[in-house]
Amino acid sequence: MxxxxxxxxxxxxxxxxxxxxxxxxxxxxxxxxxxxxxxxxxxxxxxxxxxxxxxxxxxxxxxxxxxxxxxxxxxxxxxxxxxxxxxxxxxxxxxxxxxxxxxxxxxxxxxxxxxxxxxxxxxxxxxxxxxxxxxxxxxxxxVSACSFWAYSSIPKLIEEGQLPVRGEEDMDRMIEGVDGMENVLRCRDLPSFSRVGEQTEPILQYCVDQTIQSSKTQSLILNTFEELEGPILSCLRKRCRNIYTIGPLNAHLKSRLPGEKSPPELESSNGYREVDRSCLAWLDAQPSKSVVYVSFGSVTVIGDDQFREFWHGLVDSGKRFLWVVRPDLVAGKDEEDGVPAELEEGTRERGCMVGWAPQEEVLAHEAIGGFLTHNGWNSTLEGIVAGVPMICWPQFADQLTNSRFVSEVWKIGLDMKDVCDRKTVAKMVNDVMENRRNELMGSVLKTAKLALTSVxxxxxxxxxxxxxxxxxxxxxxxxxxxx
CATH class of the missing domain: 3.40.50.2000 (Glycogen Phosphorylase B;)
Known part of the structure; x- marks a missing residue:
């Protein structure tokens, strides 16, 4: 003892x-x-x-x-x-x-x-x-340093009258006076809790309070790396006494594990659901960089109409897709409303749907060419490490800020926030997989190399x-x- x-x-x-x-x-x-x-x-x-x-x-x-x-x-x-x-x-x-x-x-x-x-x-x-x-x-x-910094700035934005957001017509207004985010952040890119109508809303107040308290602790640990978020980290260091940037944690852990490589099924996997590994065999049969991987994480819930728009868009794109469709992903699903024949046929020809996938293995697979994601920070980092360009469809919290930085600052993906229609989905998939592929891959591969070098x-x-x-x-x- x-x-x-x-x-x-x-x-x-x-x-x-x-x-x-x-x-x-x-x-x-x-x-x-x-x-x-x-x-x-x-x-x-x-x-x-x-x-x-x-x-x-x-x-x-x-x-x-x-x-x-x-x-x-x-x-x-x-x-x-x-x-x-x-x-x-x-x-x-x-x-x-x-x-x-x-x-x-x-x-x-x-x-x-x-x-x-x-x-x-x-x-x-x-x-x-x-x-x-x-x-x-x-x-x-x-969360990311950029979203943490955005949370930290909310009291100042409220004091200056830049918040609350005044309806949909106000969403594209640029946020002013936030160091490191000049000409980048719009109202729609702030953490989702900022969209509440009143600054006294409990959820907004709670998130702001916890961020302020985080800045006052002995030290702040962030799952990010200097080469990705250096300018924002410089701003944060003016408020936080000591910051450790130790990410991407998934790559960092792999770099420090003992030399002998364990079987993939025994590698680090932290999840609440049973993984369907059959999707890896399906990927093995697909051409290189031909598949867009679709996953909205473990919490996001979408409506049946949104689900069908995504499904139509993926099929209409003509590209192969692997889609994680959790049993609880779709709310208000109408079982009596049958699946159109074109969706069934398109999925049979070019698609694969599973309840849960081994995401890091999937993203590292040779067949994956794009990642349609909700931009949770773990998923965003996993996409960066794997060198896969992203289509961003964020839903809440930090995801909205992450997607803006993915598209406008790091240039490693396209932002589709607040939009959900089949034509836009199909266009975004084709842009990432074909039309803008060379442009995005240059930035993605450079960022992936920086991530791996950092650990x-x-x-x-x-x-x-x-x-x-x-x-x-x-x-x-x-x-x-x-x-």
């Missing part, structure tokens, strides 16, 4: 949604590879679904200093991963989970008092900075992760002196 207390101990606690848990698990694996003692605290329901559908325990069993622990969010399982009822979730976690976490820390149930807590910045209220024992908090924001030894993200690990070790030494 004395030996355990003498070494650094990191407690990690992600927000209970797949897009937050996934990168936190990758970071946990990286820290464990460095030899740190890591305790990963997860909501019960999230942990159970991960065990059911992933190789979670076998992946982490090779780390003798790693432990999983679970805690309740105080809600029934139906709320899992739901961001649509954010206020219900956060109220329950503050009332139930927060005091329980404090009790677990004091009782030693989570092991020795942590050297630091890596806490998801989307619920920074979970740990009081003045509570005893005082444990340094490193805030992990799972190699001596690269910007590699060095920042080493700095973070060293700083955690120093925190433990400082506590020993105080003790």
């Amino acid at each position: 004395e030996e355990e207390e003498a070494e650094p101990h990191v407690l990690m606690f992600p927000f209970p949604a797949l897009g937050h848990v996934n990168p936190m698990l990758k970071l946990a694996e990286l820290l464990s590879l460095s030899g740190l003692r890591v305790t990963f605290l997860n909501i019960h329901t999230i942990h159970q679904r991960l065990i059911l559908h992933t190789n979670l325990h076998s992946r982490f069993s090779r780390f003798p200093k790693f432990r999983f622990h679970t805690i309740t969010d105080g809600l029934p399982p139906a709320y899992i991963g739901s961001l649509t009822k954010l206020s219900v979730l956060t109220q329950s976690m503050e009332a139930v989970t927060k005091p329980l976490l404090r009790q677990m820390l004091l009782s030693g149930e989570l092991g020795p008092i942590p050297t630091c807590i890596i806490l998801d910045g989307f619920f920074s209220f979970m740990v009081d900075s003045n509570a005893k024992p005082r444990i340094p908090v490193l805030c992990f924001r799972t 190699e030894e001596g690269g910007s993200s590699y060095c920042d992760l080493e700095r973070m690990i060293n700083d955690i070790q120093l925190l433990r030494q400082q506590r020993q002196v105080i003790d």
Whole structure:
């Protein structure tokens, strides 16, 4: 026990949604590879679904200093991963989970008092900075630097009268006075919570408050890399005392794993659903760069009309497509309204639909030539690492800012936000796969190379992760002196 207390101990606690848990698990694996003692605290329901559908325990069993622990969010399982009822979730976690976490820390149930807590910045209220024992908090924001900066700027935009947005006619108005985003950001590119009619709306206030709190923590961890978001990171560093940029985490983890390569089905996969690997065999039979991969992530829900417009657009494009159609993707689906013969025939000839796909493997496949995505930050980074140009159809939160930077700043894709009709879908697919392919591929391949270089030894993200690990070790030494 004395030996355990003498070494650094990191407690990690992600927000209970797949897009937050996934990168936190990758970071946990990286820290464990460095030899740190890591305790990963997860909501019960999230942990159970991960065990059911992933190789979670076998992946982490090779780390003798790693432990999983679970805690309740105080809600029934139906709320899992739901961001649509954010206020219900956060109220329950503050009332139930927060005091329980404090009790677990004091009782030693989570092991020795942590050297630091890596806490998801989307619920920074979970740990009081003045509570005893005082444990340094490193805030992990799972969004891009550009979207975090946009969130940070909202109070200033409200004060200046640039927000709230005044209806659809106001959407294309350029946002002024945000450093690093001059002549880039329109109202429609701000995080979706900015579209509410009143600045006092709870969801807008909550997101702004959590962003402000994130900036005040001991350190800010971002899943990005200097070469992609350097100008925005320079702006952020004026407000945040210490920033670690350690992404792309999916590429960073692969670069540090032991030399022997594990079978693809045993590689890191963090999901809530059973993966259908048959799509890989289908891809094997397709020509090089001929398939557009379509996935709107784990949370997005679309209407039946939108679903059919996408389906028509994909078939009308004449291109091959692999489409992830989750069982809960379509709301209000009319089972009695039959599928038109042209859609069935076009899909049979050129398409493949699955309930869930091994996304990183799919994007890395030789047959993939484009990625129609919701622009969640994990998916965006995975597309960048794989060197695949994107068609952006963002729906909420940070996705709207990500898509603008993909299309207008990084020039690695096309932005289709706020539009959903078959002609536009077909045109965008053809532009990415054929008409504008050479133009986009030049930027995409350059960006992919920068991403991979950043996580190699001596690269910007590699060095920042080493700095973070060293700083955690120093925190433990400082506590020993105080003790």
